[in-house]
Amino acid sequence: MIIVFKPKISKRDETSVLREIRKLGYKPHIMRGVARTVVGAIGDELKNKSLEALATQFPEAVESVMPIQKRFKLVSRQAHPANSTVNIRGGIVLGGKKFHVMAGPCSVESEKQLLKTAEAVKNAGATILRGGAFKPRTSPYEFQGPGEKGLKLLAKARKETGLAVITELLSETHAEMVAEYADIIQIGARNSQNFQLLIAAAKTGKPILLKRGLSMKIEEWLLAGEYVLANENPNLMFCERGIRTFETYTRNILDLGAIPIIKQESHCPIVIDPSQGAGRADLVFAMCKGAVAMGADALLIEVHPNPAEAWSDGAQQVTLEQFAKLMQELRPLILAAGRV
């Protein structure tokens, strides 16, 4: 920790602050500069208490307190310099040379809707089927998903197509049930700091796809991921899905800059969800192209046979035909990005 003193403080104040620093387990190291005196508090910030209260407890003496250690460990690039890969099932490996596309409807609605979509996205080149069985809805009066019935349909679609399955976990009490059917457990943006859910998901041992919260800082996202790895589950993928800003033209702003940043800070794969990110099907194409070019490991795309009549989020789902066209347009970019 670095403690910056105010310009002219009394000897007595200085002594009090230094005493408190020692009491909290750090060794103070004083540097007298031109405009400010600065104290380096030597000690492990992750083991000792924070010194940040000094600024408010000694308001006459302390101007600011700055931590210097990064707070995440296991997810960090330092802990694991090579890219890590996640084995989903049957040879599907995320984070390696092969670029993957996860696609499917926002909500599982019916057997017909799901199987038709699964078949189509598979033919277009997707390897993983998405579909919500439990849906977190802003209003209690909106469709909350088909529940376990939806999970069974996903399993059936997997059996028929060979696609792996990703679906969202909403409740700690469903962790085992969802893990029974899913190949990847998705933690949604609204639950990205629901640490109890993260722990329950991690303990199933299944690969976890962790979406970024609506106003989650990169550091907080990495720390939420740390909850997964610290609970002995190394199979973590980060998924950017758009952040909340002042802009109202689209529902969210897809932060594609998160791709190089996650690659720099962490060894875990990064997935982009352009459907949530834009909230508008007509922007999905360009978003996908940007994501591929910038080094994403996979895409998560909402696809529906008839979006206008979807039971949830119709505005952001692309049709089966649009999806097939998109996959073709992505091909040259996937190659140009050095992926297959």
Next chain:
Amino acid sequence: MIIVFKPKISKRDETSVLREIRKLGYKPHIMRGVARTVVGAIGDELKNKSLEALATQFPEAVESVMPIQKRFKLVSRQAHPANSTVNIRGGIVLGGKKFHVMAGPCSVESEKQLLKTAEAVKNAGATILRGGAFKPRTSPYEFQGPGEKGLKLLAKARKETGLAVITELLSETHAEMVAEYADIIQIGARNSQNFQLLIAAAKTGKPILLKRGLSMKIEEWLLAGEYVLANENPNLMFCERGIRTFETYTRNILDLGAIPIIKQESHCPIVIDPSQGAGRADLVFAMCKGAVAMGADALLIEVHPNPAEAWSDGAQQVTLEQFAKLMQELRPLILAAGRV
């Protein structure tokens, strides 16, 4: 719903859109204006599917789709024109003429720390004791709270002082346990759209204090509250605790404008948490004064006998002496605001 057509669309496109509107359960009503043709889709937006997908499904024809109904019902001022009041325990009624202060440490740390604080805040005029037994922490390596042991200490402090007790619920699986000890169940900002937790909390029948999420719109907050009332628990209080913005001077921006807005839209009481809101003890005084003057029903303030050595969030906790002084300074403003 209002559907705005693009300026020059073909008759055929118009017919297709109108057919889809009817198919989705609405009766279209056409208005031809000077610059745009607009369709009013007559039907209950809360019962029918959304028409928002029309804009992306008919991109050549539809410019925008605007819902007109408010999505919340039970929490709305319309549903209950008078202010509602919440009975906490033993004559403590929130939302009435009496202004209440909830105060106590961020985390329950020890019997001595808690009882000393409880005694002091009671003497200064608080009626409700706060204290975290389960703490949601950004990092898995930070202190996660004392758990049930903390709940027992809160119950002991209640017995000794007569203060009511508020504490946070983090996990669906703890709902019954927390309800056994607490007089008010707090749902924290990070769980404000953890709908499963909201439902579990509501079902205990205990009064619920629902904090606003870090980037939660007013409408989303009201809808999260709707999850409580829709699960047959009318004892809901909203709590503003600061929103996330671009500003880095303070951790959050306390949105005091939420007070008149919640009062206008809803009948439920509104509580202000200036400690989380500012993240800095030195700003708490002014924030409390503003909240009282603007019509808040209660304050939720973090108080600690020795904030510099607190196990969590020391920078935002005020000392026992500061709290007593604050309560005195608030007195004339409480009276000027027409409260007692």
Next chain:
Amino acid sequence: MIIVFKPKISKRDETSVLREIRKLGYKPHIMRGVARTVVGAIGDELKNKSLEALATQFPEAVESVMPIQKRFKLVSRQAHPANSTVNIRGGIVLGGKKFHVMAGPCSVESEKQLLKTAEAVKNAGATILRGGAFKPRTSPYEFQGPGEKGLKLLAKARKETGLAVITELLSETHAEMVAEYADIIQIGARNSQNFQLLIAAAKTGKPILLKRGLSMKIEEWLLAGEYVLANENPNLMFCERGIRTFETYTRNILDLGAIPIIKQESHCPIVIDPSQGAGRADLVFAMCKGAVAMGADALLIEVHPNPAEAWSDGAQQVTLEQFAKLMQELRPLILAAGRV
């Protein structure tokens, strides 16, 4: 500046960074901690070049670079520990014990509209008349203000009522003209970092009211104010008018927390504009009460004889009757806040 090294860097990298630090005019002081080595670069940050490029120029060696000096000087509380006061005209002093209210229409529309409003706000207790002669409008097709004709009307209203006059300056080329008529020159939110305009305004010698930009950090606001004081004009007032966030219920979020923060960091008066802040007349009352209770020095309120027919921003203007009522309701709070 504090330079934090990455965990395991080569001796050679360390030497290169230290050499560069010296080359840029600082003396490096090394602290070897438990988890990180940190360098304190001793030297005046305001005179030397920034070291912030080190992190990107030595990406293998440097983790982060943190400035420690505050960048503002003349506006700082340190430079002038007492509150400064601004003499507007004829005994109107802002920043002292007397609380002031500036009120008037968004735009000057006609002699009748302006004089009627001026008379009414004076009778209700305002001391300063506001009114836009030059209006910055988002669209080129909206009413841009009456120009110099409006300034003349403001001067006439001053003569008839004795109120001082505040009006906005939009263009460097109008600085002298506006200064001829106005007692206070307002710099609007959209021009808050138009430094050429700030300099031109400062040079007129007139008191300056500097609105906060829509997404301006406190530090940037203070630095924009520094442009005024550094151009030899000590008569600066800061004006909070709402910041831009994700919330769409109101046009802006009025950041009342800026009051104690500006009071802490600066000696200059702080004014609150609740009309722009809320964008809705029905919220203005509560906002004004909060501002008074939290220690603002003045309010800037939009008042119009018939807001529904105003030529600009009708939704946020209060009527003459509402304004008179508001002034009465503020009275006890002004006294409770220790003002007159």
Next chain:
Amino acid sequence: MIIVFKPKISKRDETSVLREIRKLGYKPHIMRGVARTVVGAIGDELKNKSLEALATQFPEAVESVMPIQKRFKLVSRQAHPANSTVNIRGGIVLGGKKFHVMAGPCSVESEKQLLKTAEAVKNAGATILRGGAFKPRTSPYEFQGPGEKGLKLLAKARKETGLAVITELLSETHAEMVAEYADIIQIGARNSQNFQLLIAAAKTGKPILLKRGLSMKIEEWLLAGEYVLANENPNLMFCERGIRTFETYTRNILDLGAIPIIKQESHCPIVIDPSQGAGRADLVFAMCKGAVAMGADALLIEVHPNPAEAWSDGAQQVTLEQFAKLMQELRPLILAAGRV
């Protein structure tokens, strides 16, 4: 305009609102729906006054007022369905099939620095030289640019290399001088709603590159561009350079989604500035790749022979070697995007 009434309003209130709508120049058209009565106000929103004040002037009767017309005209895709192209000079045409790169130092510092950079970026494939002669700086104590001397050096570099020149205009009073030297006039983010500057720049007749403001909505940006076209200058380019959000990992979030949105709403070219966008040289590569893949017409990149010693913004400038490497890496993506 659409006016939504509150659920149960009196006949008298309804009549008053309808009278006011007529008075303001619109013809009301009533639609009685299931849950709400809605009024379509028929009339040209761009010529008549706004009805938005109705909601605050009739708070018991009017729930909300929604405009339906888009406020921009000349910049809109509707006004000019084909992409427009901008002739810069000597065969350099922006917005056509050829992808352009503008590159050069943040500030013009010396003849040697500028010529060396110009030579290098030209050899690497850039066609336009950037360089700041007038710099808008957050603090009055930072380097404000070399002024006209810098303009002369830019002209010299153009003469020696054949590159076109882009430089920023800060002050209305410099418009003619800057136009004398520059081929493109840049309006910076902080001046993006300095409408007087936009008008002065437009009137020079030179091509204008309009950066997006830090918290500027797409609609506001288009309307700021409208100020250029409405002042008879058709040569407008939009430039996304990052928006301000809650994230602190990077200085801004580059909103690459602006590319397809501007292409959809407008006919004007879109340029991406990844240097300002990220504020960190190490992220520039990925940002450029995303921009190319998503359909940008050009890039604006900061390049410096020795960024660590740059007089401004060293952290975000790439070296001459990095720039050459970047241009090579972009090549396959430019082709994959169908550009040359």
